[in-house]
Amino acid sequence: MRLAIASDHGGFQLKGQLLAKLREAGHEVEDLGTHSAESTDYPDYAHTLARGVADGTWPRGILVCGTGVGMAIAANRHAGVRAVNCSDTYTARLSREHNDSNVLTVGERVLGPGLAWDVVSAWLEGTFEGGERHTRRVSKIEPR
Numbered sequence: 769m770r771l772a773i774a775s776d777h778g779g780f781q782l783k784g785q786l787l788a789k790l791r792e793a794g795h796e797v798e799d800l801g802t803h804s805a806e807s808t809d810y811p812d813y814a815h816t817l818a819r820g821v822a823d824g825t826w827p828r829g830i831l832v833c834g835t836g837v838g839m840a841i842a843a844n845r846h847a848g849v850r851a852v853n854c855s856d857t858y859t860a861r862l863s864r865e866h867n868d869s870n871v872l873t874v875g876e877r878v879l880g881p882g883l884a885w886d887v888v889s890a891w892l893e894g895t896f897e898g899g900e901r902h903t904r905r906v907s908k909i910e911p912r
């Protein structure tokens with residue numbers, strides 16, 4: 769799958785670990801930074817990635833910060849972006865099947881690399897179920 773990934777300093781280490789695993793698994797991943805452990809502002813990275821998901825540059829994206837919370841809040845300010853902050857595989861999978869989430873956020877200070885990878889894998893493998901009821905509900909998410 770084609771993906772973008774980004775983090776702030778709080779997610780820098782986990783981003784590198786996930787990026788390596790994603791590429792090893794055959795995904796085509798663009799790394800939007802940050803590129804060092806120096807302090808940065810998470811919205812800068814969330815907005816860059818979310819803009820690209822919203823305009824179709826990347827079908828899906830992964831954001832990593834300390835908790836995943838700030839990244840999700842910022843990414844969800846973009847129309848068409850459905851970002852979910854997940855710490856378990858069930859929520860990650862269901863966010864795809866029922867909510868058609870297109871951005872996953874995870875927290876380096878919350879998850880170890882093993883569980884983070886399981887969460888990412890569950891999210892990548894999850895497929896939107898579609899159908900009238902889920903499609904109707906997802907279409908109602910955007911403010912009118």
Ligand code: RB5
Binds near residue numbers: 835
């Ligand atoms: C940075 O200290 C931290 O606030 C950030 O990585 C993230 O957890 C924000 O939600």
